[in-house]
Amino acid sequence: MTRLPLPAPPAAPTTNALEVRALTRTYGEGAGAVAALAGVDLAFPRGTFTAVMGPSGSGKSTFLTLAAGLEPPTSGRVLIEGEDVTDWDEEARTRLRRERVGFVFQAFHLMPYLTAVQNVELPVRLAGGRPNRARVAALLEHVGLADRARNLPAALSGGQQQRVAIARALVTDPAVVLADEPTGALDSRTAGSVLALLRACVDALGQTVVMVTHDPVAAAFADTVVFLVDGRLAGRMDRPTAEAVAGQMARLDELVPHEAVTV
Template sequence: MASLISSNLTRDAAQDPLRVVGLTKSYGPSGSKVAALAGVTASFAAATFTAVMGPSGSGKTTFLQCASGLDRPTAGAVFVDGREFPYGSEAQATRFRRTRIGFIFQQYNLLPTLTALQNVMLPMQLAGNPAQRRRCLALLDQVGLGGHAERRPTELSGGQQQRVAIARALASRPSIVFADEPTGALDSASASAVLTLLRRAVDDHGQTVVMVTHDPIAAGFADSVVFLADGRIVGTLQAPTAAAVSEQMVRLDAGRRSGGLR
């Protein structure tokens, strides 16, 4: 199933796990503001894997930060499971994220003093939910680390640490998982294993994944790709291949150098 990424939201997108409407983010003083995002509207359907790509400075990282609630947009709204993201206070925003959103970062962000199992259990504990030890052990087993539950991050390879991070992101059954360059620090074999796990999370468990990446090979694991340039969606690609993604990225780079997108 390919994700619906629409600028007009023609179907009942209100039921999608993630919807952003008019998402805008500007930086700088009044009178000389720079728009990192310029009114992005999109919807991401359930049980899909979407890659977000674009040239350097296109707004893809800002999109992830705003769509996930890590940063507050200048204008626009983010809806998760039909509920608008609350920006009333940081405590309110944190509670909302903990129960609905999972994160996978390039640098893993595991706590070095905790074991792999404790790192996976942590989000549920922070949310005030009983830590489901059996579920977390099962998740570690699913990512190939069933025998490493009591090891600390320093005792694991980079690829193994990222697999712990994936298990942690899935532990609380979030509506959507955001992945920020999840293979950027990995060798090719570990990267492929991590991307395969994300693909399985979508296909086998109905997870919705939005991944920012610069790698066409990584994007080839997704159902679809959203291309950003100058803070706007400038194209989408269904059933992507690494070759097709690379071709589109070359066109975007050429368009920027010539002063206009084609």
């Protein structure tokens, strides 16, 4: 009697929402080549809030671009929930960004002719799906805008627009939310409320947030800060305070490259 092969056991679920391995991005060729990233290893466990910091030109924006699949790395790997997405074609990367990666930008990037509720629904509609109206309503309530659901962006303050953007980032229940200077266009009081909301997304909803920022006060809302210098991982800080982060940013020349870091 022929024995059928036993099915392989299911793979153990990864605890990392996002992971990059030996990530490198070089622009230009020959003597004029510039290494924006030079072999960065980072892992971001599910349900964590991480701030990525560094001076101008350190590679933090390039890191976010590669992690989001907006452009391919020169070398290295990008994994979302343990799945290697590095070599996916543009169509697949577009689906990845719509369904498994949430985005929060400094400039909000809301559609001006869509209401708050329509902006939140947009990623689902672009993916060809039908929005779960109960989830959309719950997210708007979570960000404190249930009573502004029918307002256009022009009728909302900057802080309210960023709250809509956060709800939009969460609507597909993504693996990771990437936030690029999310409070850069806001006053300090409004920025604090937006950062507290991102913190609540991690603590109350179990989301994973990776935030690029230059602001030590913003970084203090995170569980961990990782520092990039000249395209390389140069250090980390757990349980950061604004004062400690500011002090470290003032001594970046003392940071030395690290090997792989799990945050």
